[in-house]
Amino acid sequence: MKSILEGRPGLKATIDQVAEVAGYLWQKGWAERNGGNITVNVTEYMDDECKALKAIAPVKQIGMTLPQLKGKYFYCKGTGKRMRDLARDPMANGSVIRICDDCASYEIIADCPVAPTSELPTHLALQNYLLETGSCYKATLHTHPIELVAMSHIQRFLKGDEMTRVLWSMIPETLAFAPLGIGIVPYALPSGIELAESTLEQIKTHDVVLWEKHGTVAVGQDIMDAFDQTDVLCKAANIYMCARNMGSEPDGMTDAAMKEVQDVFNLPKKRPC
Numbered sequence: 149m150k151s152i153l154e155g156r157p158g159l160k161a162t163i164d165q166v167a168e169v170a171g172y173l174w175q176k177g178w179a180e181r182n183g184g185n186i187t188v189n190v191t192e193y194m195d196d197e198c199k200a201l202k203a204i205a206p207v208k209q210i211g212m213t214l215p216q217l218k219g220k221y222f223y224c225k226g227t228g229k230r231m232r233d234l235a236r237d238p239m240a241n242g243s244v245i246r247i248c249d250d251c252a253s254y255e256i257i258a259d260c261p262v263a264p265t266s267e268l269p270t271h272l273a274l275q276n277y278l279l280e281t282g283s284c285y286k287a288t289l290h291t292h293p294i295e296l297v298a299m300s301h302i303q304r305f306l307k308g309d310e311m312t313r314v315l316w317s318m319i320p321e322t323l324a325f326a327p328l329g330i331g332i333v334p335y336a337l338p339s340g341i342e343l344a345e346s347t348l349e350q351i352k353t354h355d356v357v358l359w360e361k362h363g364t365v366a367v368g369q370d371i372m373d374a375f376d377q378t379d380v381l382c383k384a385a386n387i388y389m390c391a392r393n394m395g396s397e398p399d400g401m402t403d404a405a406m407k408e409v410q411d412v413f414n415l416p417k418k419r420p421c
């Protein structure tokens with residue numbers, strides 16, 4: 149069987165990068181079993197031959213109407229599929245879907261009829277927002293980063309901007325590379341519409357969203373970028389926990405030191421593109 153990647157180097161490079169990131173997620177211990185999911189907007193690589201491809205599985209409902217997504221194409225991790233398997237064979241552990249003209253349903257077009265992730269409502273709600281705002285961001289990543297999920301079990305970190313403040317104060321790079329900080333979504337049932345809607349609200353003003361007692365969601369220009377956003381914040385959480393393990397609450401950078409980083413590096417207050 150001919151893969152949709154054949155003869156399309158741009159699409160192949162994008163999917164190769166997804167596979168590379170899936171390997172990192174597994175190596176980091178963020179992707180137990182089928183944990184986590186990835187979606188990338190691949191519409192730019194779809195030529196007339198791709199557009200003429202017939203559905204290879206019945207049309208399915210998204211559960212939301214997303215007007216910006218009409219006729220758009222996404223690579224999605226398959227539901228129940230493992231990141232460590234996806235790293236070896238992305239087209240057997242994910243598929244390319246096309247959003248139907250009603251903007252509320254989708255069909256799988258390639259390579260195999262692998263049903264997309266159960267968190268599709270969240271991924272597509274964010275993709276719809278990115279297109280609506282003219283963003284150049286193409287990728288959405290949900291994963292289970294250990295230290296960030298651990299911190300989400302502590303009520304103090306779920307209130308206001310406390311989690312962002314503590315993470316920023318661990319190392320100047322966190323502030324520099326995650327200048328919008330981390331948004332919190334209170335616990336909600338995985339894969340639901342409520343979770344998708346709350347995540348959408350938080351991603352508008354934050355680099356990464358933390359689902360209480362579950363995981364994170366990040367957006368990025370590509371999937372490596374979404375991974376880096378998550379990794380930068382998780383590194384800060386790891387430093388916090390290492391300091392706590394040494395027996396005391398870490399001092400953290402002072403507010404004045406953090407303000408200096410913000411001013412000197414002229415850090416953006418909103419997503420750059």
Ligand code: 13P
Pocket residue numbers: 182183184185225226227228229264265266267290338339
């Ligand atoms: P999927 O296997 O459906 O992608 O689900 C994994 C997950 O992390 C759900 O939150």
Ligand code: ZN
Pocket residue numbers: 183184290291292338362363
């Ligand atoms: Zn999850």
